Amino acid sequence: MLVHICCSVDSHFFLEKLKEKYPNEELVGFFYDPNIHPYSEYRLRLLDVERSCKRLGIPLLEGEYDYEEWLKAVRGLENEPEKGERCRVCFDRRLEVAARKAKELGHKRYTTTLLVSPLKSQEQLQASAAHVDRELGTEFVFEDFRSFGGTQQQAKVTKEQKLYRQDYCGCIFGLSQQRAKQEVIMDEMLCPVTQRILPASIEERLAMYTRRMELEEQGIDYTIVRKRFLNYRLLRAFVRVDKKVVPSYILSYSHLRRDYAKARIEEIVDGVGYANRDEIRVIDIGFLRRYVDVQDMQALYFRGLEWNVEQRIRRDIDGEYSLSPIVVLDTIPNRFEIYIEAVSYKDVREELRIKDANA
Ligand code: SF4
Structure with missing residues (x-):
């Protein structure tokens, strides 16, 4: 049959x-x-x-x-x-x-x-x-x-x-x-141009269920735990300097008060540009190299940053629970326009945990 x-x-x-x-x-x-x-x-x-x-x-x-x-x-x-x-x-x-x-x-x-x-x-x-x-x-x-x-x-x-x-x-x-x-939101339909894997995405589950098959083949005991957390998806964004769109990379959990702002950098402290609007922080590609080996904005654009690397940068710049917009540009400009359309939402994520041998 x-x-x-x-x-x-x-x-x-x-x-x-x-x-x-x-x-x-x-x-x-x-x-x-x-x-x-x-x-x-x-x-x-x-x-x-x-x-x-x-x-x-x-x-x-x-x-x-x-x-x-x-x-x-x-x-x-x-x-x-x-x-x-x-x-x-x-x-x-x-x-x-x-x-x-x-x-x-x-x-x-x-x-x-x-x-x-x-x-x-x-x-x-x-x-x-x-x-x-x-x-x-x-x-x-x-x-x-x-x-x-x-x-x-x-x-x-x-x-x-x-x-x-x-x-x-x-x-x-x-x-x-x-x-x-x-x-x-229908986050199943969101797939970044970068090849990175977003939390609670289908790609993340695919990697996890593939990994669990490997563990089973090796006879390693595991469990799958569910975790409630705050998820984030960037829907659309751009930065304009002198009315021209410039290459930019927006770190996850970045939110503007409204979707659009005109801002100027007031001061630069330890490589971070602090803007006068919406708690915006701007860093350049050189700053990013403290964390990852990335050649230029184009490479960053297509490769993306791993989720936990982004969180580390955010924590270092702005501390825990920050939702400030953090933007990577080639160089820190004096004035710029910025548009960010993004959502943060409660979600559930599955994680693979290897059980203690003696448990
Ligand atoms: S996948 Fe097929 S059965 Fe399921 S809702 Fe769509 S049309 Fe209906």
Whole structure:
């Protein structure tokens, strides 16, 4: 039986149950989810499914990430609510590709781990499968493993297995509706031009879940702890000197009273220029070299600073809990204009901790 897989939280429990119910059946996992956006989130979910399938001894195939085809299929349905018409098309597409793959590989039957998700409509999934089966002559296997305490059992397995728990269904449209309802920024869509990894970003989770697989391979015991903290995202910024935009780098947690200010440097103390407005501090690239080996503004622009280096600079200049704008420029100007659009917000971050050997 080919098992279409959506994520590890659904697949681990579903596959365990399938193995119990069909002990003689050869099961093959098939990760086909071009609906998942952004691509880093797709990689993260796939990574965790790979780990889960390995633990269960089930071979896994990866389908094509044909995101543009998926977008074409749901065109015009972007504003549909979850469980609406867009989800029907999304199920049709994923089940059709899974059924075709099952046929191609010579499997008699196929099913999907979406059936176990409490957030999905089983009726909608069955209707999609019936449509696919009529077209292709395939046989969909319907299983309800979520009734009779299944969902509670699934939550227990998720915790025990330390599976990656995503907090949105997968597509950009569902995500934007969810974040709008929660009145929080859609930070999943923010990716800096620098290659640095932002706190609580998908990239950070991807690095962490990759690292945990390495620890598991080495037999090192670890735990994942959750931490509440103040996060920050810079949305847009520029600095103008003599009416011309100049290369600038804005340190995290920089906020202006309003988004824009005209300022002049009043004094320079130990390499830090103190402006007359909005507690702005300006440092030059030479000052930055006290902390990192960086050639020029362009190099800084594309490389970025590590988050903890930025925090160290901020602490050294302005102390703990500072939200003053701290700007790096080639040289400290006399007068300048500055625009910073940024948000600070409460967030939760996961961290990997290696357990004490004797604990
Ligand atoms: S909300 Fe989920 S099921 Fe619905 S279209 Fe988006 S990814 Fe597909």
